[in-house]
Amino acid sequence: MTDQLTPIDRAKYAAAHCAADFVQDGMRVGLGTGSTAAWLVRRLGQRVREDGLRIIAVPTSTRTAQLGREVGINIVSLDEARWLDLTIDGADEFDSELTLIKGGGGALLQEKIVATASDQMVVITDAAKEVKTLGAFPLPVEVVPFGWQATKVLVEEILASMDVMGRQSSLRMNGDQPFVTDEGNYILDLALGRIGNPRQLSLVLNQVPGVVENGLFVDIADQVVIGHADGRCEMRDLTTGSPETSFAQVNLREATNIFSDL
Ligand code: 5RP
Numbered sequence: 001m002t003d004q005l006t007p008i009d010r011a012k013y014a015a016a017h018c019a020a021d022f023v024q025d026g027m028r029v030g031l032g033t034g035s036t037a038a039w040l041v042r043r044l045g046q047r048v049r050e051d052g053l054r055i056i057a058v059p060t061s062t063r064t065a066q067l068g069r070e071v072g073i074n075i076v077s078l079d080e081a082r083w084l085d086l087t088i089d090g091a092d093e094f095d096s097e098l099t100l101i102k103g104g105g106g107a108l109l110q111e112k113i114v115a116t117a118s119d120q121m122v123v124i125t126d127a128a129k130e131v132k133t134l135g136a137f138p139l140p141v142e143v144v145p146f147g148w149q150a151t152k153v154l155v156e157e158i159l160a161s162m163d164v165m166g167r168q169s170s171l172r173m174n175g176d177q178p179f180v181t182d183e184g185n186y187i188l189d190l191a192l193g194r195i196g197n198p199r200q201l202s203l204v205l206n207q208v209p210g211v212v213e214n215g216l217f218v219d220i221a222d223q224v225v226i227g228h229a230d231g232r233c234e235m236r237d238l239t240t241g242s243p244e245t246s247f248a249q250v251n252l253r254e255a256t257n258i259f260s261d262l
Contacts (some may be wrong), residue, residue: 007229009035011126012090014250015227016040018235019088019124020047021248025054028081030114031068032089033061033107036124040088045071056081060089060114061107062182084118091123092137092215094130098123098224098238099198103140103215106172106181112213115220120239123224127234130226134198135164138189140172140215141205148186151210155188158204163196185212 005013016039023029023044031041041064047053049072058078059065068075078084089111093101100123102108115121143151152169159167172179172187179187195201195216202216226234231250236243 008126008128010229010231010252011227012036012124013039013227014229014231014233014252015124015126015225016088017043017250018227018233018248019122019225020044022086022088022122023047023053023055027055027085028083029055029057030084030087030089030118030121031057031059031064031073032087032111032124033059033064034090034105036090036126037064037088038067040124041067041073042071045073048072048074058084058114060087060110061105063105064107078114078117084114086120086122087115087118088122088124089115091125091129091217091221093134094123094125094221094224095132095134098221098236099134099219100217100221101134101137101139101215102217103142103187104137106140106179106187108140108215109142109181109183109185109213112217112220115217120223121221123221125224125226127226127228133194133196134216135192135195138170138191139195139201141169141188141190142181142183142185142212142214143188143210144212145178145180145184145186147210148188151208152188154208155190155205155211158208159190159192162201162204164201165193166191183212 020043091100092104169188205214231252233248
């Protein structure tokens with residue numbers, strides 16, 4: 001029941017349930033990774049089982065693939081789907097232009113590939129993740145394990161000429177071992193504090209040998225659905241000439257007690 005959820009989790013639930021209504025019969029859908037995306041996957045599974053919704057879905061991680069199958073969604077690879085109508089995913093930070101920091105869950109590479117191969121990307125989030133300037137959340141950068149320490153030095157060097165506040169990076173760990181992504185890579189988390197020019201930083205980071213991809217999503221997201229703990233959703237659409245905002249309400253009593261952090 002929702003009274004077992006924290007206010008942040010209720011907000012994530014609300015955002016995911018509102019965004020699930022964007023999914024229509026016959027769509028090819030990209031499924032994000034993380035706790036907010038997990039609510040979405042469960043809701044879509046419910047619609048598949050109870051309402052006969054027919055979709056094919058491409059997951060952005062092995063965790064999401066497993067959950068999707070468990071709840072009855074037809075999971076396929078991106079190569080099988082070829083192109084997607086819509087991807088719905090969470091974020092770690094977003095600004096007014098819908099530039100995102102993603103990768104807190106370590107799935108940024110597949111998330112970026114899937115979102116970019118979609119006609120539309122919708123971000124689902126709670127309000128606390130909206131920032132004026134990106135960078136308080138450490139920026140994840142996926143690097144190949146070979147020579148990762150040299151890559152780390154190069155990344156820190158190029159940060160000296162970027163419009164950022166800090167330049168420390170740390171290897172993400174899983175206990176006493178490096179965290180390994182679904183693609184077999186490592187992640188450097190960059191403590192930048194403030195990112196003045198996300199577009200430039202994203203382009204420059206991806207020039208460093210050993211860097212596979214970074215967690216800045218620039219010009220990828222089209223809409224954001226911001227959930228609130230009381231079940232309200234605020235939906236901002238940046239695809240129209242002048243950004244449009246609309247609102248919806250989710251019935252939190254329908255929330256089941258199936259929440260678990262993906
Ligand atoms: C995973 C991500 C997630 O979307 C991001 O970390 C948000 O997660 P959550 O919904 O659990 O707060 O980028 O790589």
